[in-house]
Amino acid sequence: MMSFDDLKALANQICPLHVIINAEGKIVSFGPTLQKLSSGASWADQPFFDIFELQRPRWVKSIADLLETTGSKLHFQLRSEPHTRMKGVLVPLPEGRGAFINLSFGISVLDAVRDFNLTSQDFSPTDLTIEMLYLVEAKSAAMEASRQLNLRLQGAKIAAEEQAFTDTLTGLKNRRAMDHVLNRLITSGRDFALMHVDLDFFKQVNDTFGHAAGDAVLQRVAAIMVECTRKSDTVARVGGDEFVLIFEGLMDRDRLNELANRLISRLEEPIMYGAETCKISASVGTSLSSSMLAPDAAQLLHQADVALYAAKRAGRAQHMFYAPQQEAQMMEQDSKTA
Known part of the structure; x- marks a missing residue:
């Protein structure tokens, strides 16, 4: 027994x-x-x-x-x-x-x-529980792998979206990002100022010192613009030497004029490229969303562009707000040069 x-x-x-x-x-x-x-x-x-x-x-x-x-x-x-x-x-x-x-x-x-x-x-060893434990372990491993994959995909999506809205040379927002911000502000009904900045004498830098020098100057310009603006502001490069700054909630003309003049003054400081000294300036035109009953992004950009060229006609390195009479002056100037 x-x-x-x-x-x-x-x-x-x-x-x-x-x-x-x-x-x-x-x-x-x-x-x-x-x-x-x-x-x-x-x-x-x-x-x-x-x-x-x-x-x-x-x-x-x-x-x-x-x-x-x-x-x-x-x-x-x-x-x-x-x-x-x-x-x-x-x-x-x-x-x-x-x-x-x-x-x-x-x-x-x-x-x-x-x-x-x-x-x-x-x-x-013959208990079905062991099979269940194996299944649980396999499920846990699969879920962890799925979680890690989702994190990587989410990170890749964020990176792709960020890249799609970023100017690769300067790290600023690009035109696509600017359009997105303008549409958001207009849809939400928030007042904002739109500032169009065009570099003066930038072509001479490219022609004299080459495109590498021009790229270095653009990167320095981008850094200065970020330094002169708030974190909540949008700074976008929308063309070769053209920039748009969007100031949400800032409508005070005196403050905007002071900011634009400070920006012009900073951009007039010599920029070194190796042993070479690059000198530029900037002309600035500003439009205000409050000037329109129903703000329209394209129209605001056009108004800032009109003010910008009024600043250039006045001698460059200046800032001007949009005024309706500038439209007639621009058309008159265009007809003379046609």
């Missing part, structure tokens, strides 16, 4: 989630997986019903009743937190020595694995 120690060793191998009780209902032995659930407490010699609450079948009220449930499905719950639910089947031991109860977590397996840090080593 198999000794109790042999039975225990065999049970630990093939049913690591088991309890052996004696005829009085006290725990004689329990499997290694339940050792983890006991959190180091000694269940040996403890009454079975002090550790496990039998929930079904409800007619079982005593150990004698429990021993009558041979082959029936039993539903248990640990009395201690986290009150893990289990299912079991009881098999009586020979000669009325008690019973062997084989347990499983059933649908509570994922909670048990999480709560007690269980691994595949805590289950019988």
Whole structure:
């Protein structure tokens, strides 16, 4: 006849989630997986019903009743937190020595694995739980891979959008970004000022020192414009040596005139390219969204452009606000040069 120690060793191998009780209902032995659930407490010699609450079948009220449930499905719950639910089947031991109860977590397996840090080593090699654990691990790995892929795709999308709205030479916004900002401001009904800046004498820099020098000058111009504006303002390069600055909520003419003149003064400072000294200036024209009952982006850009060329006709390195009479003056000048 198999000794109790042999039975225990065999049970630990093939049913690591088991309890052996004696005829009085006290725990004689329990499997290694339940050792983890006991959190180091000694269940040996403890009454079975002090550790496990039998929930079904409800007619079982005593150990004698429990021993009558041979082959029936039993539903248990640990009395201690986290009150893990289990299912079991009881098999009586020979000669009325008690019973062997084989347990499983059933649908509570994922909670048990999480709560007690269980691994595949805590289950019988033939237990379907192992297959479930493999599936959970595979799902977790797949979800993590999917999360990482989504992060990379999101980063790539943000980078692509940023690149689509950025001038590659200067790092400023480009015309597409300017159009986006103008449409947003007009749609929201926010007042804003639009400043068109055109560099004076930039062609001479390119012709005299080459396009590399011209690129260096444009990069320095971009840095100066960023220094002279607020973080909330938009600075865009919209052409070779043309820039548009958008000032949301800034409509004070004195402040705008002061800003434009400070910008012109800064741009007149010599820019060094190697041993060469590059000298430029800028002409500036400004239009205000409040000057129109229904602001239109194209019309505001046209008005700033008209004011800009009025500044150039007045001798360059100047700032002018749009005025309707400038339109007639520009047409008259164009007809003379035609």
